[in-house]
Amino acid sequence: MSYLERLKKEFEELTERLKKLGAFLNSDNVSAVNEVELYLLNLQFYHMQRYQEILNQRLNGSYGQVLIEGIDLIAMERWDQIHAKGYDTVHDQQYKTSALGNAAICYAIMAGCTPRMRKRFRHFNKQGRPPNGWPWSSAHFKPGEGDSDQERVRELTKAAALIAAEIDRIERKKQSPEAEA
Known part of the structure; x- marks a missing residue:
């Protein structure tokens, strides 16, 4: 799948998630949500809209109209890990060591x-040999297909989001020490 095809697919999926979240926020069911959760849902909706705008501009080739900072990319990647891929806090708690941190390093x-x-890493990964330290199968290591700055930024974004997930896992462990036992 080409980069442009991935962007289109991501844009379509995000549009659907925005519709569902928007419908929920405008429904009577929202009254069952406490104030903090409602704030977080609205914040999530705002960032999803911002990301949708950025994706739309990328698809239309109009870069630069929206300044996107690294922290925004990282937050969007972490959001995607949690909500689109299901790698939420419950999932992350299964790791007893620094698997998330090791993946970030890779x-x-x-x-x-x-x-x-980079070419060698991709070659070995396609042969089922991910980088040393990669905690999972090679199927889960998805580096960029090229060597552009855009591909490198994507890899750094994944790394930073994985670091955030590892920090969250460690912080939750402090609150519940028996989770590590």
Whole structure:
């Protein structure tokens, strides 16, 4: 699947999620949500709309009209990990060691490699040999297909979101020490 095809698919999926969340926020069911949850849902809706706007501009080739900062990319990636892929806090608690941190390191290293090394990483990964330290199967290591700055930013974004997930896992462990036992 090409980069443009992935963007289109992501835009369509995000549009559907926005419709569902918007319908919920405008329904009578929203009264069952406490004030903090409602605030977080509205914040999530705002960031989803912002991301949709950015995707739309990328699809139309009009970069630069919306300044997107690294922290926005990271927040959107973490949101996607949780809501689109199901890698939520319950899922992340299954890891007893730094699996999430190790995965982040692998993506960060990939982003910093020369084109020659990036090609080797991709080649070995396709043969079922992910980078040393990768905690899961090679099917789960998805580096960029090219060597562009855009591909490197995507890998760094994944790395940072995985670091955020690992920090959250460690912080939750402090609140519930028996979860680590």
